[in-house]
Amino acid sequence: MKKSIIIVFLAIFTAFSCSTDNEDDSGNTQETTINLLGTWVLTDLRIDENTNDDDLNFAKQLLDAFSALDCDIVTFTFRNDNTVTSEDKTNFIIQNVTAGAGGLSVDCPTESVSETTTWSLDGDQLTFxxxxxxxxxxxxELEDENTLIIAGSDINANNYTGADAVFTKQ
Incomplete structure (x- = not known):
């Protein structure tokens, strides 16, 4: 259930659009719209350098391995009608991981769980x-128009505190 909540949360978060104010060289403020509508893929897990957590380090290793395979483990597709659909393969990872002398070996899961929900955005507050x-x-948090950050503690305080989930717009 927590994984589903996380997926829905991430999906909603990704779909919003927000406005930011930027100051130009003349000191005038101009509004820039960042459009987050579209598909976002989990591409990185950033771990706080002060965090020494084997589970987080293993999760990062897995995500890096899946990224190398062009395997999208979690995606969110945000639409103009304020719906977001998540595709999550995390429940099916364990049956595709083997460890050997060469390190971690993974296969991209072929099964996924899909969920659709509604979302709204107020500033940097995503509600779903x-x-x-x-x-x-x-x-x-938006690092730039193609990079979305969600604090791990917002996803699951018991398991992901000290990490940030990084989504890249496709």
Missing amino acids: INDDLEEETITI
Whole structure:
């Protein structure tokens, strides 16, 4: 259930669009719209250098291995009608991982779980309907128009605190 909530959360987060104010050389403020509509893929797990957590390090290794295979483990597709669809293969990873002398060997899972929900954005606060049919709000960060960051503690405080999930717009 937590994984589904995380996926829905991430999907909603990714779909929003927001405005930021930028100051030009003359000191005038101009509004720039960043459009987050489209498909976002989980591409990195950034771990705080002060965090020494074997589970987070293993999760990062797995994500790096899947990225090398062009295997999209988690995707969110945000639409203009304020719906977001998530595709999550994380429940099917374990059956595709083997360890050997050469390191970690993984195959891209072929099965996934798909969910659709609604979302809204107010500034950096993304609100969506979770698996329990309750509104949930998280804080999101845009590094640039193609990079979305969600704090691991917002995804699952027990397992991902000290890490950030990085999504790249496709």
